[in-house]
Amino acid sequence: DIQMTQSPSSLSASVGDRVTITCRASQSIRRYLHWYQQKPGKAPKLLIYAASSLQRGVPSRFSGSGSGTDFTLTISSLQREDFATYYCQQSYSSPQEYSFGQGTKLEIK
Amino acid sequence: EVQLFESGGGLVQPGGSLRLSCAASGFSFNIYAMSWVRQAPGKGLEWVSSISASGGSTYYADSVKGRFTISRDNSKNTLYMQMNSLTAEDTAIYYCAKEANQLIAPFDYWGQGTLVTVSS
Numbered sequence: 001d002i003q004m005t006q007s008p009s010s011l012s013a014s015v016g017d018r019v020t021i022t023c024r025a026s027q028s029i030r031r032y033l034h035w036y037q038q039k040p041g042k043a044p045k046l047l048i049y050a051a052s053s054l055q056r057g058v059p060s061r062f063s064g065s066g067s068g069t070d071f072t073l074t075i076s077s078l079q080r081e082d083f084a085t086y087y088c089q090q091s092y093s094s095p096q097e098y099s100f101g102q103g104t105k106l107e108i109k
Numbered sequence: 110e111v112q113l114f115e116s117g118g119g120l121v122q123p124g125g126s127l128r129l130s131c132a133a134s135g136f137s138f139n140i141y142a143m144s145w146v147r148q149a150p151g152k153g154l155e156w157v158s159s160i161s162a163s164g165g166s167t168y169y170a171d172s173v174k175g176r177f178t179i180s181r182d183n184s185k186n187t188l189y190m191q192m193n194s195l196t197a198e199d200t201a202i203y204y205c206a207k208e209a210n211q212l213i214a215p216f217d218y219w220g221q222g223t224l225v226t227v228s229s
Contacts, residue, residue, distance in 0.1 A: 034215035036154075043204055043219040044146075044154065050213040087154055091214055095142065095168050098156040 002026055002093055006086075006101035012109040017078045021104045023071045023088035032092035035064055035073045038103075039084045047086075048073060083108050111135040111218045113205050118223030125195050125227070131188040131205030131220055139163075139183040142208040144216060145190050147201035147225075157203070158190065172198075195227045 003026040013019050023033065031051040036044040046055045048064035051071055061076040075082055088101040117129040131143070144159040158179040159168045167179050178191040188205050202224050206216035 032213050036216075038154075043221055044216075045219070046215050046217050049209070049215040049217070055215075055217070089154070089215070094208075094214065095159045095161070095166070097168070097170075098144070098159070100154040100156065103153045 001097060002029060002090055002099050004088055004090055004099050004101040006088055006104050008104060009102065010105040010107065012107050013078055014109045015078055015080055019075045019078055019106065021073045021086055021088075021106075023066075023073070023101050025069045025071075025090055025092075028068045029090045029092035031067050032090055032094075033064075033066065033071045034089045034091065035062075036087045036089065037082075037084045038087065044087065078106075080108075082106065111207065113207065113218060113220035115203060115205050115220045115223035118203065118225045120226045120228065121195055122229050123196055123227055126191070126193045127195065127225060129190040129192065129203055129205075129223060129225070133186045133188065133205075133207070136207070138181075138186040141210055142214075143181060143188045144206045144208060145179060145188075146204045146206050146216070146219075147199075148204070148222075149198075149201045152201075155201075159208070160188070192225070195225075197227050199225060200227045201225060 005024045033051045035048040038044045052064045085105045112134045114132045145157040160179045164181045176194045180189045202222040204222045205220045207218040209217040
């Protein structure tokens with residue numbers, strides 16, 4: 001099984017800050033990595049797919065990078081609506097298995 | 110507009126059964142793989158099961174293998190999950206998710222979820 005590990009687990013930041021969240025896979029997953037945003041009481045929303053492709057309608061302040069085992073999600077200038085929990089997910093081993101990181105909760109400082 | 114609407118959640122006793130449904134609209138349901146993903150209260154996301162577009166192939170997480178059965182009715186644009194031998198560890202919000210039709214495929218649309226509570 002492929003394990004996904006995110007860091008940090010939680011993060012406090014201010015509006016306007018640049019924020020980076022890291023996701024590491026237990027083995028190479030090439031670019032089969034996706035990022036989701038989840039707000040309380042809501043379903044996850046796809047932000048980035050295939051490591052660096054921005055989902056339609058997602059603001060350009062979100063970006064993703066990486067390949068192999070190490071990936072990052074960057075928010076260039078935090079907006080109030082960005083405070084949420086972020087998850088990475090691998091689909092390299094699909095369809096037999098998909099796995100998510102444990103999540104990173106982004107809170108207002 | 111793509112829409113996914115789950116139903117069928119509720120309170121069930123340990124050892125009991127429940128059948129979830131996910132009604133899809135706004136896309137050609139019969140050409141997309143679909144999945145169930147769950148989230149225990151206050152916890153992260155856990156993939157549960159996937160089914161191919163035709164329904165001919167199914168996949169399960171080890172935690173539910175042998176107890177849960179995913180299926181679909183493409184004539185009704187509906188995804189199902191039959192859950193048997195439920196335990197407290199199955200308590201979660203269950204989301205259905207559509208898989209994008211591309212080589213490196215994320216879950217591009219999610220339903221709002223349905224809550225399953227296993228308790229006596």
